Amino acid sequence: MNQELTKEIAKKLMEIKGETRGVVFKTDTEYVLKEKGEEGLKKVEEELEKLGYPIKFKEIETMAFYPIGLRAISLLVIKEVFNFDDEKIKEMGLFATKTSLVIKIFLKYFFSVQRVFSKESPKMWKKHWSVGELIPVELNEEKKYSILIVKDFNLHPVYCCYLRGYFCGIMQMLIKSPQITSEETKCFFRGDEYHEYILKWK
């Protein structure tokens, strides 16, 4: 590990107020198992223990609440242990949408892009996080793009990348398109007030 995530950084992350549902660790678990197997998951658990924030991934309860900082720590440890680049983190986010139990709760609304975008996406956010807000800004089916804002949620830049994949994954399940791309056009960590994502499809 290249020690990008120090004990001090981890401590600071743990001080962030808010909670997350266990489902986020579950989807990470499935991704690591798929990519790196049991041995890989063990490595992640060992590193988390060294940092002082042990997680037994298989004992996580999907709908239970966990400290929000732990989510960032878990993601950063996975990134460092396997030397994952941004594309891989994005892929983790995309993968999560395909395996998340919380998303399955919302599948009954996947008959309408408009409905999921405007009405359900803020609810999806609230089912995952006790803090922050997801605001659907614009959906233009004709010009094939949509804009989303994430407000009051400033976990870590690694999560900005993860969300790019996550939003693409949701769009894949709503729109028939060979290519869906995402870009973070505004970011709190780059000095903006909030995070803004633009999704485009062909």
Next chain:
Amino acid sequence: MEIEKNNEEKISTLIEDLTSLENYARDLLYFLPLPICLVSPMEIILEANTALEKISGYKIEEIIGKPVEDFFAKEEIEKLLKETREKSFTERKEINIFTKNKREIMVSASTMLRKSEGEIIGYFLGFFDLTEIKKKEKELQIKVKELEKFHKLAVGRELKMIELKKEIKTLKKEPIKGPSV
């Protein structure tokens, strides 16, 4: 204070129950040897199991989010979904699945319509791989043809034998004409 404690206990029990249910549903879905999937009204696959992964050659994360026509011939799947919308279900309809390595596998498909508050919210699709059955069917057809051929030969031979026997019988009845001395 007491009420708060009670509520916390109730929430904790509910979370435990949800986890148990989730594990049960997941185990069942993964164990099920029959390929199944959930398709949205927009005809995009939203859920799949490991059996579908095996038969199609695609990974679950590749299947979910793909349009159904990537797996089936457009006209065939549209016909199947139309019938499902009309009758709420269909049973044992033969259809081909396109696999990742460009093979076509014939399956028997059964479907069920999902509705909520009068609105169509999706379709459940379940498949039974007919590859082995079709293979056996072909083998049987070959065997039947061989048997028919054999039957024809055997019957022909039998008829010939009967004819010969008759001839012998007739010959036996006739007085033996020896050479005149």
